[in-house]
Amino acid sequence: MVYRRCTRxxxxxxxxxxxxxxxxxxxxxxxxxxxxxxxxxWLYAVTTNLCLKRLARExxxxxxxxxxxxxxxxxxxxxxxxxxxxxxxxxxxxxxPEELVAIGMYCYGDGMTHEEIADLMGVSxxxxxxxxxxxxxxxxxxxxxxxxx
Numbered sequence: 220m221v222y223r224r225c226t227r228x229x230x231x232x233x234x235x236x237x238x239x240x241x242x243x244x245x246x247x248x249x250x251x252x253x254x255x256x257x258x259x260x261w262l263y264a265v266t267t268n269l270c271l272k273r274l275a276r277e278x279x280x281x282x283x284x285x286x287x288x289x290x291x292x293x294x295x296x297x298x299x300x301x302x303x304x305x306x307x308x309x310x311x312x313x314x315x316p317e318e319l320v321a322i323g324m325y326c327y328g329d330g331m332t333h334e335e336i337a338d339l340m341g342v343s344x345x346x347x348x349x350x351x352x353x354x355x356x357x358x359x360x361x362x363x364x365x366x367x368x
Contacts, residue, residue, distance in 0.1 A: 220263070221241050221242070221262065221266050222234060222238045227324060228273075228274060229270070237270060240269060240273070241265065241266050241269055244265065244269060264339050264340070267321055267324065274313075311357075311358070315354070319354045322336060322340070322347060322351060323351075323354050325339065326347075333348055
């Protein structure tokens with residue numbers, strides 16, 4: 220389950236590394252499980268959050284690389300594919316707040332209901348709906364700017 224979740228964010232090799240990172244993190248932070256949800260739900264949320272944090276670290280690393288190495292290509296950290304749609308999706312993911320990316324992944328990627336997402340994220344069902352609406356607005360604006368239909 221953890222590896223499958225990691226493949227939503229990374230290519231297979233990096234997903235394997237991320238899976239190991241998740242279990243190392245869990246071993247060090249097992250006491251943080253409060254029992255407010257099922258262990259599977261908790262594991263799912265921890266995996267998603269760690270993947271999003273790793274993506275954010277990679278973005279910062281690439282930005283720093285570009286700032287200090289003008290004219291050089293940044294190191295390849297995680298490239299989904301060379302297709303235009305995949306590149307655009309990656310750009311969108313980098314431009315959105317992590318919370319909107321997580322909610323979008325839960326709803327559209329994993330097919331979770333608003334109630335399941337609310338329970339997982341510790342927010343109200345209405346908040347999930349509002350954030351999905353915000354995500355939709357971001358998607359529409361992004362699509363218009365890039366000329367996608």
